[in-house]
Amino acid sequence: MLDLLNGFVVELRNAGLPVSLTENLDAMEAVQHIPIEDREAFKYALGATLIKNHAHWRSFETVFEVYFSLRGPEYKLVEGDEDTDIDELWRELQEQQKQEGTGGAGGLDNLTPEEIAQMLMSALMNGDQGMMRAMAKQAVQRFAGMEPGRPVGGTYYLYRTLRNLDLDSMLEKMMESTREEAGELTPLEERLEKEEYEDRIDKFKGEIEAEIRRRLVADRGAEAMAKTLRKPLPEDVEFMHASRDEMVALKKSLYPLTRKLAARLARKRKHGRKGPLDFRNTVRHSLSYGGVPAEPKFKYPRPAKPELIVVADISGSVAAFARFTLMLVYAIQNQFSKVRSFVFIDGIDEVTDYFRATEDITEAIHRVNTEADVVWVDGHSDYGHAFEVFWERYGKDVGPKSTVLLLGDARNNYHASQSWVVKEIQHKARHVYWLNPEPRSYWNTGDSIVGEYGTFTDGVYECRNLRQLEAFVEKLA
Amino acid sequence: MTTTDAGVPSAGTATQRFDSVQGVRTALRDVQYLADEGIAGVAYLADRLGKPVLVEGPAGTGKTQLAKSIAEITGSRLIRLQCYEGLDESRALYEWNYKKQLLRIQTERGEGEDWTEIKDDIFSDEFLLTRPLLEAITATDPVVLLIDEVDRVEVETEALLLEILSDYQVSIPELGTITATQIPLVFLTSNNTRELSEALKRRCLYLHVDYPQLDREKEIVLAKVPDITEQLADQVARIVRSIRQLDLKKSPSVSETLDWARTLMLLNIDTIDEQTAKETLNVLLKYQTDIAKAAKELSVDE
Numbered sequence: 001m002l003d004l005l006n007g008f009v010v011e012l013r014n015a016g017l018p019v020s021l022t023e024n025l026d027a028m029e030a031v032q033h034i035p036i037e038d039r040e041a042f043k044y045a046l047g048a049t050l051i052k053n054h055a056h057w058r059s060f061e062t063v064f065e066v067y068f069s070l071r072g073p074e075y076k077l078v079e080g081d082e083d084t085d086i087d088e089l090w091r092e093l094q095e096q097q098k099q100e101g102t103g104g105a106g107g108l109d110n111l112t113p114e115e116i117a118q119m120l121m122s123a124l125m126n127g128d129q130g131m132m133r134a135m136a137k138q139a140v141q142r143f144a145g146m147e148p149g150r151p152v153g154g155t156y157y158l159y160r161t162l163r164n165l166d167l168d169s170m171l172e173k174m175m176e177s178t179r180e181e182a183g184e185l186t187p188l189e190e191r192l193e194k195e196e197y198e199d200r201i202d203k204f205k206g207e208i209e210a211e212i213r214r215r216l217v218a219d220r221g222a223e224a225m226a227k228t229l230r231k232p233l234p235e236d237v238e239f240m241h242a243s244r245d246e247m248v249a250l251k252k253s254l255y256p257l258t259r260k261l262a263a264r265l266a267r268k269r270k271h272g273r274k275g276p277l278d279f280r281n282t283v284r285h286s287l288s289y290g291g292v293p294a295e296p297k298f299k300y301p302r303p304a305k306p307e308l309i310v311v312a313d314i315s316g317s318v319a320a321f322a323r324f325t326l327m328l329v330y331a332i333q334n335q336f337s338k339v340r341s342f343v344f345i346d347g348i349d350e351v352t353d354y355f356r357a358t359e360d361i362t363e364a365i366h367r368v369n370t371e372a373d374v375v376w377v378d379g380h381s382d383y384g385h386a387f388e389v390f391w392e393r394y395g396k397d398v399g400p401k402s403t404v405l406l407l408g409d410a411r412n413n414y415h416a417s418q419s420w421v422v423k424e425i426q427h428k429a430r431h432v433y434w435l436n437p438e439p440r441s442y443w444n445t446g447d448s449i450v451g452e453y454g455t456f457t458d459g460v461y462e463c464r465n466l467r468q469l470e471a472f473v474e475k476l477a
Numbered sequence: 478m479t480t481t482d483a484g485v486p487s488a489g490t491a492t493q494r495f496d497s498v499q500g501v502r503t504a505l506r507d508v509q510y511l512a513d514e515g516i517a518g519v520a521y522l523a524d525r526l527g528k529p530v531l532v533e534g535p536a537g538t539g540k541t542q543l544a545k546s547i548a549e550i551t552g553s554r555l556i557r558l559q560c561y562e563g564l565d566e567s568r569a570l571y572e573w574n575y576k577k578q579l580l581r582i583q584t585e586r587g588e589g590e591d592w593t594e595i596k597d598d599i600f601s602d603e604f605l606l607t608r609p610l611l612e613a614i615t616a617t618d619p620v621v622l623l624i625d626e627v628d629r630v631e632v633e634t635e636a637l638l639l640e641i642l643s644d645y646q647v648s649i650p651e652l653g654t655i656t657a658t659q660i661p662l663v664f665l666t667s668n669n670t671r672e673l674s675e676a677l678k679r680r681c682l683y684l685h686v687d688y689p690q691l692d693r694e695k696e697i698v699l700a701k702v703p704d705i706t707e708q709l710a711d712q713v714a715r716i717v718r719s720i721r722q723l724d725l726k727k728s729p730s731v732s733e734t735l736d737w738a739r740t741l742m743l744l745n746i747d748t749i750d751e752q753t754a755k756e757t758l759n760v761l762l763k764y765q766t767d768i769a770k771a772a773k774e775l776s777v778d779e
Contacts, residue, residue: 030525033522033525040514044519045522048682052679054685187751188754191775192715192716195719195722256669260670260671263670362724
């Protein structure tokens with residue numbers, strides 16, 4: 001038991017989760033009070049003692065499922081009714097594949113794909129958990145085409161299984177049959193029904209994922225799988241390579257992050273330093289001590305808030321990064337005296353008004369993406385032209401109070417760099433910073449000319465994930 | 478390993494409040510708090526390990542209610558410390574009753590009493606004003622200590638709590654260390670407006686309370702709103718889930734769901750159609766932009 005838990009903690013640390021020694025001891029103590037057969041309770045006991053941040057829960061869950069998948073009773077429970085051991089499972093699976101063309105053996109296994117689809121549909125419509133689990137198992141067995149020792153990640157099998165099941169059209173069919181049953185549905189009812197089904201389908205997908213994971217772990221062992229299935233923490237997800245799910249998670253974690261950041265900055269301003277000595281006030285108060293300035297008074301500190309000008313590249317690959325930076329900046333905009341934002345691809349457009357017009361940052365971002373006039377010739381990044389136009393049109397607005405943020409990967413498609421603009425901006429503005437969402441090792445390779453622009457800025461920062469972005473913004477304000 | 482040994486060295490509590498996770502859950506259900514597996518499990522562990530619980534989650538998901546309900550089922554007194562910015566020692570821990578001390582000194586004046594005697598006297602229990610934290614550990618009857626919205630205090634003030642949370646004791650320079658006679662159940666709640674310090678988190682069990690799943694929310698509505706029909710509760714829960722999926726400034730909380738269900742009951746509505754949903758959205762959502770968005774989403778499908 002001790003070794004088991006220790007191994008688990010090591011695995012958590014490998015996944016980037018901070019686990020201290022005392023927390024480890026707490027977990028050891030906690031599991032003594034929880035029967036290990038109760039898998040859910042066991043998981044919660046470990047979670048409560050080891051994980052102290054909700055954003056880490058998903059990573060924890062993945063590690064837990066992988067690490068304990070072969071050790072917990074759940075595994076046996078699911079497999080136990082048909083296969084007593086893993087080797088047998090594989091043998092059967094392979095047989096299955098051979099027989100698939102000719103027709104199957106018995107039970108669930110010799111159904112046609114249509115029948116499977118039919119059964120799945122009725123299981124989903126009735127919300128039958130046990131049936132759904134059995135169907136997930138069956139679907140993976142049949143469609144994923146898993147082979148022992150094949151070095152493919154779980155995502156590939158998941159994709160294969162889901163493609164064969166075609167859940168989207170199943171949703172349509174389910175809606176249709178509901179409509180037939182209940183007669184005419186109001187839009188509200190229809191929406192609710194649909195969401196109910198979507199929810200069930202999501203659960204079903206979860207079952208499939210779990211099934212694939214179990215089989216992979218059985219094949220390769222928990223340690224190897226833990227490495228490949230490890231999910232990065234939301235703040236460590238790279239902007240440029242985030243999947244759709246990760247994007248959603250990122251968006252969710254952005255809002256609490258901005259709140260925390262704003263609170264921290266406000267506190268810093270308030271407590272950071274005292275203002276200079278207020279001579280008049282000190283003298284006035286000295287009268288009550290008979291003219292002795294016993295109580296020095298200080299001016300209320302009013303640190304200057306910077307005026308921010310954000311110039312962001314929103315072409316394909318770096319769009320997500322620009323979006324997050326704009327969201328972050330506008331979410332804490334009361335920490336700046338003024339925020340103006342410009343977006344460009346090869347043409348440049350001011351988008352400040354989009355943010356001013358609405359309180360809803362997401363909507364503003366949406367408008368930036370759809371309405372801003374950023375294409376000049378061909379819609380490929382041209383930093384040189386964009387900067388030139390920026391300088392022509394808005395250059396006079398850059399003043400000694402402004403801090404200019406340039407966002408992008410500086411991949412200029414071999415156009416003229418026009419880096420004199422950045423130089424001019426640096427002369428006029430208080431600071432110029434460049435944020436690059438690419439890893440540092442990619443800079444100045446290919447058509448990236450971040451080095452050339454960088455010489456005229458006060459610093460080029462690598463901003464690949466939320467953590468780095470947050471650290472930069474905190475430094476800025 | 479599987480069965481719980483009664484004589485576990487932890488915390489040395491002779492009295493264990495709960496028998497099993499399921500027991501906690503049933504007991505909570507009796508006082509109309511519907512806990513899920515995680516909530517009940519952590520409450521049970523908190524009792525067994527003698528550790529405080531840090532409860533985090535969005536506003537209005539029943540974090541404070543959890544502490545209240547636990548107090549109710551264990552038959553304990555609830556001592557509540559509401560945190561705010563600027564909370565200090567004299568509000569949270571203890572304070573010397575300065576006026577009384579002064580009176581004591583004045584009455585003895587001139588009677589030639591020894592100074593050391595007076596000093597010993599005025600720094601005694603009699604002149605000590607206990608504040609929530611000290612009260613909780615000196616109490617002889619069973620208590621549940623609730624430290625509400627702990628994220629509102631400054632990082633420095635958090636340090637005040639550390640001694641209590643790890644050792645259940647308070648050090649008063651003039652009196653020495655006061656140790657708890659019994660280990661109270663401690664709940665800290667946080668709305669997560671800032672990151673709490675590692676030191677504090679390390680001492681606590683962590684529980685994240687999120688918006689409930691559909692079934693649980695429906696049960697909560699059924700339990701808390703008298704005379705509501707099963708069908709209406711189901712509809713309420715489903716619409717609320719639908720609204721929570723939208724990208725809103727503030728998602729409806731459980732308490733707002735209950736308010737909405739009560740509103741519908743008052744209006745004698747037994748099935749929600751679009752019109753009623755739209756007209757009563759302002760109970761559920763508190764921002765104009767959110768209301769507009771939800772109304773739009775609910776009426777125009779696809």
